[in-house]
Amino acid sequence: xxxxxxxxxxxxxxxxxxxxxxxxxxxxxxxxxxxxxxxxxxxxxxxxxxxxxxxxxxxxxxxxxxxxxxxxxxxxxxxxxxxxxxxxxxxxxxxxxxxxxxxxxxxxxxxxxxxxxxxxxxxxxxxxxxxxxxxxxxxxxxxxxxxxxxxxxxxxxxxxxxxxxxxxxxxxxxxxxxxxxxxxxxxxxxxxxxxxxxxxxxxxxxxxxxxxxxxxxxxxxxxxxxxxxxxxxxxxxxxxxxxxxxxxxxxxxxxxxxxxxxxxxxxxxxxxxxxxxxxxxxxxxxxxxxxxxxxxxxxxxxxxxxxxxxxxxxxxxxxxxxxxxxxxxxxxxxxxxxxxxxxxxxxxxxxxxxxxxxxxxxxxxxxxxxxxxxxxxxxxxxxxxxxxxxxxxxxxxxxxxxxxxxxxxxxxxxxxxxxxxxxxxxxxxxxxxxxxxxxx
Numbered sequence: 001x002x003x004x005x006x007x008x009x010x011x012x013x014x015x016x017x018x019x020x021x022x023x024x025x026x027x028x029x030x031x032x033x034x035x036x037x038x039x040x041x042x043x044x045x046x047x048x049x050x051x052x053x054x055x056x057x058x059x060x061x062x063x064x065x066x067x068x069x070x071x072x073x074x075x076x077x078x079x080x081x082x083x084x085x086x087x088x089x090x091x092x093x094x095x096x097x098x099x100x101x102x103x104x105x106x107x108x109x110x111x112x113x114x115x116x117x118x119x120x121x122x123x124x125x126x127x128x129x130x131x132x133x134x135x136x137x138x139x140x141x142x143x144x145x146x147x148x149x150x151x152x153x154x155x156x157x158x159x160x161x162x163x164x165x166x167x168x169x170x171x172x173x174x175x176x177x178x179x180x181x182x183x184x185x186x187x188x189x190x191x192x193x194x195x196x197x198x199x200x201x202x203x204x205x206x207x208x209x210x211x212x213x214x215x216x217x218x219x220x221x222x223x224x225x226x227x228x229x230x231x232x233x234x235x236x237x238x239x240x241x242x243x244x245x246x247x248x249x250x251x252x253x254x255x256x257x258x259x260x261x262x263x264x265x266x267x268x269x270x271x272x273x274x275x276x277x278x279x280x281x282x283x284x285x286x287x288x289x290x291x292x293x294x295x296x297x298x299x300x301x302x303x304x305x306x307x308x309x310x311x312x313x314x315x316x317x318x319x320x321x322x323x324x325x326x327x328x329x330x331x332x333x334x335x336x337x338x339x340x341x342x343x344x345x346x347x348x349x350x351x352x353x354x355x356x357x358x359x360x361x362x363x364x365x366x367x368x369x370x371x372x373x374x375x376x377x378x379x380x381x382x383x384x385x386x387x388x389x390x391x392x393x394x395x396x397x398x399x400x401x402x403x404x405x406x407x408x409x410x411x412x413x414x415x416x417x418x419x420x421x422x423x424x425x426x427x428x429x430x431x432x433x434x435x436x437x438x439x440x
Contacts, residue, residue: 035059057397067383080172085218093373113147248302271304281431
């Protein structure tokens with residue numbers, strides 16, 4: 001397919017359960033029937049895109065005709081993985097949209113992640129109503145609870161059939177979206193009609209093709225507070241060094257964005273830019289120069305940074321993620337050893353990870369979560385399945401699960417975002433900060 005300017009266009013297909021024949025009960029709004037959104041994306045969205053590529057996405061929003069009969073449709077919601085600001089807001093948005101817009105008879109809350117489907121765990125199912133979710137936006141975490149680790153898709157689909165559920169909303173990160181894909185595959189193999197809709201959730205902002213996941217804005221807000229505290233501590237003593245470790249297993253988006261929000265950091269360490277401690281272009285000599293020049297320094301480190309300098313750990317957590325070695329301990333020990341006998345230093349170390357992920361969403365994230373929940377319900381009622389709702393360039397679109405689970409999104413060190421970090425910190429001369437062959 002080509003556009004009117006003869007630029008190749010790649011269409012992103014979305015699976016459906018069947019033909020939509022039931023008139024929508026929605027009394028207002030612009031209905032979207034064959035709406036498509038044409039977006040020109042670059043490697044910052046997907047590293048497999050070498051040059052700008054034009055993609056045609058299905059637009060999110062209400063449809064004129066539905067696949068499910070709203071008055072006979074039972075929905076279920078499950079939240080999986082680690083906590084993230086905005087989980088309760090998405091739950092609330094789904095429930096309110098399902099009840100008030102579509103008059104669905106029931107929305108079930110599955111307790112404690114995918115465990116809630118498995119009888120041996122004995123987790124009770126929760127009935128979600130507008131009254132039960134009325135005030136949950138005021139609190140962090142998730143009303144439903146969460147858990148990590150895979151469960152057998154066949155057992156999950158057995159539970160969906162027993163509960164007579166027609167729509168399952170899965171709110172979670174990369175592992176959860178892979179689980180949703182496996183559930184959808186089992187549904188397909190049984191030739192039953194259950195819609196599986198994902199709402200991507202990751203505080204690390206590492207879902208492929210999703211430029212910003214909900215909760216990220218709030219996480220940056222809270223991380224910025226920690227960086228401000230580290231700066232105050234650093235300037236309050238001779239040769240003070242403030243170190244802040246932030247979440248980011250494989251992607252340094254929180255570290256980069258929060259550094260730019262305050263611009264008090266002198267070094268930002270992320271998994272995508274493998275730094276060195278010693279020698280020409282090393283962190284420690286650069287830190288020494290900074291202390292001699294200004295008398296204080298602030299270092300931000302994503303939790304996945306520096307793993308190449310640490311002992312490799314073969315262990316994995318319940319979600320299948322490698323267990324990381326502690327970059328915070330590496331930095332503290334290395335800095336103390338390097339400056340021993342050279343100059344007195346004072347290190348203040350802050351790790352706000354669990355504070356950041358446990359707080360309620362801020363206003364921007366609440367708006368975002370509201371749209372995600374609404375559009376997820378619109379998509380499900382129209383019979384869409386095996387997809388997620390996402391916002392790309394301020395347009396809400398449908399993206400297939402196999403695209404978002406292809407790999408984890410990482411911060412492109414060729415991007416304008418990373419260049420802005422290097423300009424803000426002045427750390428461009430450090431080894432590993434730029435793509436191979438490029439110089440600051």
